[in-house]
Amino acid sequence: MSSEPIPFRKFSKRSQNQKAILKAAEKVFAEAGYAGATTQLIADVAGLPKANVHYYFKTKEEIYRRVVYNIFDIWMEAASAFETELGPKEALSRYIDMKMDLARSHPYGSKVWAAEIIHGAPIIQDYLEGRLMEWTKDRSKHIERWIANGEMDPIDPAHLLYMIWSTTQHYADFGHQIETLNGGKPFSDAQWKAAKLSVKTIILKGVGLSID
Amino acid sequence: MSSEPIPFRKFSKRSQNQKAILKAAEKVFAEAGYAGATTQLIADVAGLPKANVHYYFKTKEEIYRRVVYNIFDIWMEAASAFETELGPKEALSRYIDMKMDLARSHPYGSKVWAAEIIHGAPIIQDYLEGRLMEWTKDRSKHIERWIANGEMDPIDPAHLLYMIWSTTQHYADFGHQIETLNGGKPFSDAQWKAAKLSVKTIILKGVGLSID
DNA sequence: ACAATACTTGACCATATAGTCAAAAAATAT
DNA sequence: ATATTTTTTGACTATATGGTCAAGTATTGT
Numbered sequence: 001m002s003s004e005p006i007p008f009r010k011f012s013k014r015s016q017n018q019k020a021i022l023k024a025a026e027k028v029f030a031e032a033g034y035a036g037a038t039t040q041l042i043a044d045v046a047g048l049p050k051a052n053v054h055y056y057f058k059t060k061e062e063i064y065r066r067v068v069y070n071i072f073d074i075w076m077e078a079a080s081a082f083e084t085e086l087g088p089k090e091a092l093s094r095y096i097d098m099k100m101d102l103a104r105s106h107p108y109g110s111k112v113w114a115a116e117i118i119h120g121a122p123i124i125q126d127y128l129e130g131r132l133m134e135w136t137k138d139r140s141k142h143i144e145r146w147i148a149n150g151e152m153d154p155i156d157p158a159h160l161l162y163m164i165w166s167t168t169q170h171y172a173d174f175g176h177q178i179e180t181l182n183g184g185k186p187f188s189d190a191q192w193k194a195a196k197l198s199v200k201t202i203i204l205k206g207v208g209l210s211i212d
Numbered sequence: 213m214s215s216e217p218i219p220f221r222k223f224s225k226r227s228q229n230q231k232a233i234l235k236a237a238e239k240v241f242a243e244a245g246y247a248g249a250t251t252q253l254i255a256d257v258a259g260l261p262k263a264n265v266h267y268y269f270k271t272k273e274e275i276y277r278r279v280v281y282n283i284f285d286i287w288m289e290a291a292s293a294f295e296t297e298l299g300p301k302e303a304l305s306r307y308i309d310m311k312m313d314l315a316r317s318h319p320y321g322s323k324v325w326a327a328e329i330i331h332g333a334p335i336i337q338d339y340l341e342g343r344l345m346e347w348t349k350d351r352s353k354h355i356e357r358w359i360a361n362g363e364m365d366p367i368d369p370a371h372l373l374y375m376i377w378s379t380t381q382h383y384a385d386f387g388h389q390i391e392t393l394n395g396g397k398p399f400s401d402a403q404w405k406a407a408k409l410s411v412k413t414i415i416l417k418g419v420g421l422s423i424d
Numbered sequence: 425a426c427a428a429t430a431c432t433t434g435a436c437c438a439t440a441t442a443g444t445c446a447a448a449a450a451a452t453a454t
Numbered sequence: 455a456t457a458t459t460t461t462t463t464g465a466c467t468a469t470a471t472g473g474t475c476a477a478g479t480a481t482t483g484t
Contacts, residue, residue, distance in 0.1 A: 013451090013461070031331060036247030039442065049463050054443060056461095111330045117389045118323045119243055128392045136393055153417075159410035162390065163379050170378030177329045178374065180340045181348055198371035205365075206418030225431070225481090251472060261433050266473060268431095 018056050020046045022070070025063045030111035034064055034119075061123075068116055068124050071109035076131065078102055082139050088146040089209045092164070093200055099168035100196045103175075104187075110172035136161060153208035160207060167199050230268050232258045234282070237275045242323035246276055246331075273335075280328055280336050283321035288343065290314055294351050300358040301421045304376070305412055311380035312408045315387075316399075322384035348373060365420035372419060379411050 024045035028037045039060055043050040057063045081094035103110060116124055140157035147154050171178065171187075179186050187195065204210070236257035240249045251272055255262040269275045293306035315322060328336055352369035359366050383390065391398050399407065416422070 017461090033245040033247055033327065033331060035245055036331075038440085040440095050442090051444085051463055051465095052461080055463095058443090060442065114385065115245065115327060115330060117386050118327060119245060119248075120388050121392070125392070128389055132389075133393055153413075155414065156406060156410050158393065159407055160414070162382055162386075163411065163414060166378040166382030166386070167375050170374055173326065174329050174374075174378070176332050177340060177344075180333070180337070181345055181370065194368060195371055198368050199375065201365075202367065202372070202375060202418030203414065204418075205420075206414030206416075208417075229431090250470085252470095262472090263433055263435095263474085264431080267433095270473090272472065 014056070017046075017048065017052070021048070021053055021056060021063065022066055026067050026070075026108045026112060029064060029067055030108035030115075033115055037064075039063075065123055067109075067112055069127075071106070071113045072124060072127055072131075074102065074106060074109060075113070076135065079135060079139070082142060088143070088152045088207075089204060091142075092204060092207075092209070096164055096168060096200050096203065097196060099164065100171065100192070100199065103168050103170075103172035104192055107172040107175055110169050114169065114173045151209075155207050160203075163203060167203070171195060226268070229258075229260065229264070233260070233265055233268060233275065234278055238279050238282075238320045238324060241276060241279055242320035242327075245327055249276075251275075277335055279321070279324055281339075283318070283325045284336065284339055284343075286314065286318060286321060287325070288347065291347060291351070294354060300355070300364045300419075301416060303354075304416060304419075304421070308376055308380060308412050308415065309408060311376065312383065312404070312411065315380050315382075315384035316404055319384040319387055322381050326381065326385045363421075367419050372415075375415060379415070383407060 021042065025037070025042045028042050028045055032038075032041070037060070039053055040050050042063070043053045046053065053063075057066075078098040079095065081091055081098055084091065084094075086094070116122075121128055136158070139161065143152075143155075143157035143160060146152050175186075182191070233254065237249070237254045240254045240257055244250075244253070249272070251265055252262050254275070255265045258265065265275075269278075290310040291307065293303055293310055296303065298306070328334075333340055348370070351373065355364075355367075355369035355372060358364050387398075394403070
């Protein structure tokens, strides 16, 4: 009848192993898809026997949920660029920078998120309807205010956000294609810097904000 | 020893059924992923018994190959906007229009393509290294010429192409998310028109081409 | 009419995999 | 030391699924 073991002791075996499993799962889900990801492979990548994985997580779906939620939280946090009361140029510029940095640092997460949406968001639907919609509406208001103030061109905020999301996430989700077209080599630091600058330059100028 | 039956008689049962299977498969692969797609479900959607599907296609992978190749060919064809000797404004504008139209008309294909790349292009890798790279290099030359002629801003052509690809395909691949943020309703004709205009406006202006 | 070829389909099989379980080992508390 | 709880792990099971097959039916050619 014990069921839930003591949940939190920092650095306990429990949280260590859970972290290892989730990290392995993120990679495996990204590379093989939900159905193609086997708990056996997740266990192998995490360096544990399969039964141990099921000791910490009841089902594969539970692992997947945790991975997807985690990504969503990271995305949301990155949106803090909009919180500040900067002008549009600085706010959008920082947001794009952050999203590009996340594309580089969390490519697996981005891929899992993309696949989840492609398949109709069976797990994250409630987040889309709740937190994401709220967030989007709020940021759209910021953008509309900038437009009303004549600080940038009149662009439908939704389409501007979609452009920022798609363009930045493309460097993660389609990283394999980009790498192939780059001669099979991953981007260097300099190439990432150039990518960020290109994206910012086109989008900012595209909505009437010189970047200089 | 007959093996290959007479292959082509327009409207033969053979080609009709193959077409139905491929259409069903595109939808099922898009919605469930490669591993999650069952031949049973493909058969059901196509309205045939499963054994019949295997009569026309030896393996699931063969069906998948055909679906992916088909999408690739459609993408490539859409690139004809670049063939013409128009200026950058007209050429890019037409290309974006075509890609947006394809996002609307072939969302399943776009999703299958996206998932294939996300998973490391296990099937289409040779196309990426061959036809896509060739195509990309060629179009990049066009863009570089425009830049050299002072017809547009100096932007790395690769990043401009990535932006066009990602932005347009986003309306297919992330269509579910967009629909959710649109109150659960798919885009109307007017909304698609507005989307196209927004994308074109930002990108063209962003590279120094007024749209007027 | 007859033969040959193309298509259909239910039943079947081998395999892969998510999840279980019980027994042992390790860690922790008293 | 002893008891209790937490963790580990190999072996096992039920189920789902890709693919086969053989016996049939329809279609086509002569």
